[in-house]
Amino acid sequence: MTLRIRAALLAPLIAILPLAAQAADPPATPGAVVAQAPANAWHAIPAQDLLVMTIEGGKKLVIQLAPQFGPHHVANIRTLATAHWWDGTSINRVQENYVVQWGDATEKKPLPGGLAPTSPADYVQPLGAMKARLTRLPYPDPYAPATGFVDGWPVAMDGSGEGAGAWLPHCYGMIGVGRNMSPDAGTGAELYTVIGQAPRQLDRNIAVVGRIVEGMSALTSLPRGSGELGFYTEAERKLPIISVRLASDLPQAEQPHFQVMDTTSASFADYLRLRANRKDDFYDRPAGGVDLCNAPVPVRRAP
């Protein structure tokens, strides 16, 4: 059926091969690698690193935090969630091919006590001991001298020694922290996610602290704001945020369970190789490379 075949030519980022094909053949696509990855190629994401954001209408988004790349901001985000600070705030900005931003539109809501001070020094972390868990991406990057993956996260680096600085890139679905003019580095109360081509020029200018692992389309399909920079005008409705909770603050029965692929696993190496070299039923010309933001680390609900 042509529609199905035509569909194949635009295979999804993660496609699932039929089980029969999986049993018969070594994986030929990134999706097949993910489908066939053994249980030990996956790591559970700790509940204290997951946020559940419920928006009006009941849709839920799940966010994974990256404490090792933004320790002060992530500490503040946990404090804000535990204080239920985002409840009753809203999604205030949807800018085409750029970002969706949420937080307190009134800018008058008092912040909870105990927030950690933040600074531009938080934007880049020492690679240090993480170097032992680094999987290099061996392709050139226009924004950084070195790139790769650590602990299930994409990373850009200003070198590759232990003394190098490492930071999370502004890839699609990554979450950054709004701030005022430098040297302010933001508290973590005002957040945004990338909904277009990776705006990597923001790297090392803003704290990147996590990513959306489920429910992204609830934000990307929102009407764009007609105000400056995609902010909703007074005449436009800001979608209310019902609640934001740390999974570890939820009753056991309500806690979501997610796993991320081990970026040091053989499965992830196969996934990267095939993301960079598509040569299957549809692809005739492998690219021979892949962009850091075009090899999203596989994340799934725990089976």
Place this chain on the structure above:
Amino acid sequence: MTLRIRAALLAPLIAILPLAAQAADPPATPGAVVAQAPANAWHAIPAQDLLVMTIEGGKKLVIQLAPQFGPHHVANIRTLATAHWWDGTSINRVQENYVVQWGDATEKKPLPGGLAPTSPADYVQPLGAMKARLTRLPYPDPYAPATGFVDGWPVAMDGSGEGAGAWLPHCYGMIGVGRNMSPDAGTGAELYTVIGQAPRQLDRNIAVVGRIVEGMSALTSLPRGSGELGFYTEAERKLPIISVRLASDLPQAEQPHFQVMDTTSASFADYLRLRANRKDDFYDRPAGGVDLCNAPVPVRRAP
């Protein structure tokens, strides 16, 4: 006002500086370069290269065709538009962080006569005489040995001599031609546009024939399809396409007039330099590079 200041940190791809600032200072941002570019830095887009697509509800999208990069496909797209072939078809697929696809969901609608044969040879064009109009992008690219801009289009190349092959990359908003399995190269009747991180692995595997220059958000804000690969299921509504017309087939009074920045102009050189090196009120750390798909060539309605 913090919201406004916070907004500044997420400046749009093309921001307009206040006129006062423009008069006083050399442009410090890509948006300021665009705002201050002289009239001779812009080229009119010919009416036969513009398509106006009207969707249900009256929203109009404007598409620019690139005949020099897909001559057979563009000839077919003009034939299809002149035959009103897309009238009454629909938007059939919206896949998160990937593509929006439109055409004849029934796959039974007869094609007009006179369509040109197409082949994979159409995916790559000789750089040839275009080399004289090439502006190189001097930053590494993970997908191609050389990149740059020709005639207002981003281009990837397998070299930089006149004998090199050149192709349009799968950047956000670019338009590709759906096809069946290779060696089929598609007619041009089934089209898609990129709505996420550039899927450059599709380059040289599919014909890229143009870009959306106005109205993109009418597609990107559509509900995602819940079917396989983001296709709408029977239970989901496919947004009807009312009409698709070549601007040159419209009455003079209804023809839209667009201009694209001359990619050999001093203004475009300034724009690229600043896209790669943001250092202004908000940015502290210039990236020192920019991705081919993150320096969209400025296009505007004729003043």
